[in-house]
Amino acid sequence: MPVFVRPSHSWVRLGTLLFVFLLTSVCSWFQAEARPLACESAEACFQRAASFADEQPDQAALLVERFRHVQEVYPGTIWARRAGFRIGWALLEREPGRAIDYLRGARKDFPVLEDYVLLKLGQALGREGSFHKSALAFEAALGSSVPSVLRNETSYEAGFAWFENGHCQPAIAYLKQATSGDPDFPSAPRAWSLLADCAGRLEEVNLARHALGELWRKYPESPEAQVIGRAGQAGQPDARHWEPSLEDYYERGRTWYDSARFEAAIRDLQKFLAGQSHRPNYEQGLFQLGMAHVRLKQYPQASQVFRRLLENPSGYTGKAAVWLAKVYLRRDQGQRLLKFRDSTPPGLSADEQARIQWLSGVWAEGERAIRQAVLAYEEAYRTADLSKIKRDALWRLGWLHYQQGAWEDAVEAFDSLAVTSPGHHWQNRAHYWKARALERMGRVDEAQTVYGQVAAGWPMTYYGQLSESRLRRPRPAGRQSNENRANPAMNGPVSSAFRINTHFQKAMELSKLGLRREALEELLVVKRQYHNQPQTMYALARHMLELGDFEAPIVIAKRYFWEPLERRLISFDSPLWRMAYPTGYMPQIRRYAASHVDPFWVAGIIREESLYNPKALSSVGAMGLMQLMPRTANRIARRLGLAPMDRKDLLQGEVNVRLGVAYVRQLSRDYQGNLIRAIAAYNAGPAAVKRWIAKFGDRDPDEFVELISYRETRRYVKRVLTSYRIYKTLYSTTCSTIPLDRAC
Template identity: 25%
Template sequence: MWQPLKEKIKIHWPLLALAGVSALSVGMVVALLETVGVLNLAPADSAIVESELAPEAPSAVLGLADRPPAQRTEALSLIAQQQDNQEGHRARYLLATDLLSQGRGGSALTVLDGLEQDYEALAPYVLLKRAQAQTAAGQPEAAQQTWQTLAEQYAQHPAAAEALYTLGQSDESTWEQLIANFPAHPRSVEVAAKQLPVATGAKQMALLRLLVNYGLHQSEYGTWLDQFVSEYGSLLTPEDWQAAGFGYWETQRYGKAGSAYAKAPASPLSRYRAGRGAQLDGQRKAAIAAYRQLAQAFPDAPETATGLLKLADLLPQPEAIKVLDQVMARFPNQAATALGKRADRLDALQSPTSAQQARDAVLSQYSQSEAAAELRFRQAQQQAKAGHYESALSWAQQLLKDNSTHQLAPEVGFLAGKWALQLEQPEVAQRAFERVIGQHPESYFAWRSAVYLGWDVGDFDGVRSLDPQIVLPDQRTPPPAGSDTLKELYLLGQDQDAWTQWQNEFRDRESPSVAEQFTDGLMRIGVGDTLDGIFMVSNLAWREQPQARQEYLALQADPAYWQAMYPFPYEQLIETWSRQRQLNPLLVTALIRQESRFVADIESVAGALGLMQVMPGTADWIEAQIGQTGYDLTQPADNVELGTWYLDYTHREYDNNALFAVASYNAGPGNVADWIQRGGFTDADDFVRQIPFAETQGYVEAVFGGYWNYLRLYNPAIAAKVERLAATQPNS
């Protein structure tokens, strides 16, 4: 609790620097600070003030990092005046950035005065902000000198790239230094793109090489990549082909990726992708040849096992069986998968007895394998369909015992609970539902289990009316990779500067560590690239190497991982229109996440636009209904206004049943009405499983699974219940 000051604190810079800001009472400022972290107003000579807070320690300033400037100015001012430690330094830096964003360069200069001497972690960025403030204050000569100082004193620091870029606007020779010293910096990519149209020969090739290596997320990337390969293919080094292969792979042009990887330095990954790229592009002969080259060059590599399994899919049945036998003999970790595929081939060869023997061997010899889990799931479903719930439950329980980490386990656990209810075994059902939530809290089936346990999470017919409490984290968690400077920028909410800093620190873009890939995802989300950012984070789940897998599982236990997976852009906008439409704001957030990953100007191949992917024709129809025109679907406010109107409409069409409403949002009212009329399902879960469009079935589970994740992450009551259950479950 805040206590009154016992003595006057020395003020290091005048409060007049903030002239024009409305004055809050000290009591109001303290109340704000108490909501975001620890407020320390001890005298300057106290040991507490002198200490530097660790990045993960509670911090009033870091708690303010994601607040709008208008909501944090007074609190930051108070901290900056009273604390001459890391908290005070952080407060001054944030104040300066806020003043710059308001065009108040002169005031920012006062706040920044001498800060680089105290704030070592961000000293280069203090100079960068000073130069920007001098420019804003109409001091071009002083700004030029500061840029020069930054470029000279911190010649190897990424912040110097901004100085070189600015200096290069009056002396383009400086841009050559920028490109040479900081090729990965976004400013270098910008300069290269500007210079490319007039460049020729070796200069043009060098610029294209830079753009191919570091311009992946630029809109013109595909053009640059094609030009690099088509015009300079005969001159490209194996390393160039590696970069080209990676570029084509990341942009999902797999045929060209395979061709490029075939010319890259020989490695298990490059040779595997040479084969897989050809296979995905329908080049069967090329794929077969590449997979065989992989097996010959790298006989023991894990990629070879995967390649041989893919090779078997391309060969006639007898040859495929021989390849699968090789996998079983040489790669124990893939033996079960190969044996399961062998059973399928034997079925195709009219050898059902041998096929069944192979499947029995999977269950007996490789009981904990993915192949065994898939066989058990298939058996459980068949038994349940026949009404043999006791047998179905037995198969399910064996899967949950031996394959508890398999991706099917949440669904099987939920079905086991429902089958136990059919058998009038409520205690068994309760344990099954609790296990799903405790061991697989992120799953859609955890939400379904919570519904059956009677939690206040809203079923399909009640979720619309809920208005859950939302509590966001007090402050950010530092990323697991990167320099202290990067982490400090990120913690302070300086996302654009953190992103540019990271571009120079992120070295192994093709084979990043778990920590690097997660950090890259965080940086992308920070600058609004939520589509790729969430993909980078979610894709960590596919790590298979033991060490990487363990690192991923450790990361997954950190709430910061899930907060990155389920971020909250446009929180106020979504809340405003959700309340206007009487919709659950977390359901709307989850739907937007699924539709667009929060990218405001995204367009689908069908022409749907914006956050809620509204079709222009649908927008025209909505405008006629509400009697207003002139909406721009690429503008978040307009898009969410129309999108929530339509989601409200689909709810009203189906008596506020959110299952039918969300399915209708994806597939259209006509299809959903047809599915309902057709019938044949016993309950809502049965309806979801029988949706004939795979896309819509996945969409429904993704939206409601997303809703559940937002609820369990940001609603304190549900988060506490999930945590208690997780603590009671055996290690899976």
């Protein structure tokens, strides 16, 4: 029998005092969090509140308290009025009635942002159940002649409000306008569903069927579309309104394909192709089916599809022939590839024939059938019309001679490549490998001269960095001055219209309000309007970088200022370098990288994978900042003890960085710190890298990179290595004397 001991009175008193102390401490902490800190100015006080809103977006009550503090301490100021705007914005979800009063005041205070105020006001009225007033607020916004990035969103809201108010005619008008203006808007599936509903009520049968068809074809993953499918299966009323045709399966298959849902694309395309072969889009659907199998690496099935396409001449004959040759190469079916090359179907263009010749040369080279490969590349060069294919053939010839130790022939081929290639990348590549061949021949001084030319001309490129590292004496740094002369676009006058542009003015006010995402949307419109004015683009990129957008400044820098960057014509303290090589998410990168991975290596990966776009989605399904495949991400998540990751999780910046850094760390450990192999595995997978190591593991690092058989991976490795070393040069230390395959 258990014995219970009554606690002494002293222990009870001590426990009570401890509980009171803890309760008081917690209450004091919450009061301190709610109590705004003293501010030295109205602007500083507002910015502190806005920063809190960014850090704690779900703490609506505390957020309102902080903005109200601005109003109390600095009444009558512009910052107090801005605080009122933000209070109305913050109360919208939980207390729409209170939000309405603040938003009505904001409409008077910020006429330049009337479209934003009316949109939020209409949403608040709708949440209060005043759908008629809500619809009128949206209509007032749409009736303005001032350009607005919110026009499509407001049209959706107006349609929804009129639907809730029981007025289908205006609902249909606005929803048709909305879906036409922005079919990718998140509310589009609901809009098509309500369009079908209203059209059914008004007995507009054709419109109802069209709306259901658009919903089923273009938004197959939406709950609204899945309801259609269930209704059809159950024999419910929706099934009598609309049934998918074979053409509908074709369109939905293309939607699945564009969303990188290749298994679903295959199912729908196969249903479409089960009908008669003389229908429109039959050949295109067949080719898309073959490509879906390629994306899934289902090469036997892809091969069958492409052969079917070649049975009857069509506009896809040439594409199918080239892809069938690629599939033979990827399956290592060289004999089939050679037989196909020698009996290609009629109707192929000269470039398609040359590409198949080139692919047969790649296979022969891998089999060490050197003479056969040389003949194939020479034939591809003679046959091709496009300079790109001629260039590829010349490169393979030079590279083949280099690997065989035929140095003179290699130098000759690389010289021809340099002369015939219009782009500096191919010229630098040809010059670098010419210099390497000269070194092999013992003509070291000549090689040093070529290295010096490449390093001096293009120091911030892959081959410029390689050339710099092979110079016996470091090249003096000198081409970083006279920025005004070298880059007038960065310092010239900005269009006066840019400053008074409506979208720019909205962006500036939204920025002051701390609404960074909305400000960036306005600046993206300005970017499209002034895309042919480099001076304006430069000024715009600086604003966007300040607002936390990293993708657009990179794109602007690469498009308009690639030459001064790659040739290092500007000093390293120029803002242009920060635009082109931003350090967004660096705190998160450092947190998860710790001492195990160089954070600038991760930064280079993010820049080349996604341009710092956390919502990036590739054609093969890779997601987020570090372009993680869902299967890889979930494997890493399990290893870290995290819950399974879905699409929404992987599109969150910090989550993606955490998993991506863990994967980079694993690869670095797997390859004993070999940078090249780890980067290649990140892109192509460990299985491919294992094959390349088995074949070329004893080659010099720069040769190993060129021997990577996947063109995409080869280019990717070069880009990441280049970005990594530029990041180190800008923010840490230079990498010029570090081996190519090692971190700095």
